Amino acid sequence: MNDIEIRRVTLFSGDGFGRAGVTFKMGPVLVRGAKVFEKDGNRWLSMPGRKNGDGEWIDTVFIEDREARDRLEHLALREYDRQMNAPPEEFAEAGR
Numbered sequence: 001m002n003d004i005e006i007r008r009v010t011l012f013s014g015d016g017f018g019r020a021g022v023t024f025k026m027g028p029v030l031v032r033g034a035k036v037f038e039k040d041g042n043r044w045l046s047m048p049g050r051k052n053g054d055g056e057w058i059d060t061v062f063i064e065d066r067e068a069r070d071r072l073e074h075l076a077l078r079e080y081d082r083q084m085n086a087p088p089e090e091f092a093e094a095g096r
Helices: 066-085 088-094
Strands: 004-011 018-026 029-039 042-046 049-051 057-059
Touching: 004 066, 018 066, 029 066, 042 066
Parallel strands: none
Antiparallel strands: 004 018, 018 029, 029 042, 049 057
């Protein structure tokens, strides 16, 4: 699937494993609430989720196509890295 677009990556401040919020478009669907996490040197993109009645987290969005899921994660982490390494004024001007 080639129609994946990272619309926004919002960096988080503070402690914790969450590093950024991600909004992406896949085909005609816009998804808000994905997150970049980092723990023990590993980074990954987590889909929006909620706790079920048993207190377990479940994804509210799940991409079944493994290739599309991997591509989305690659694009999101690449944009996250770009923002982490960009001069602060670049994002102040863009309103991010």
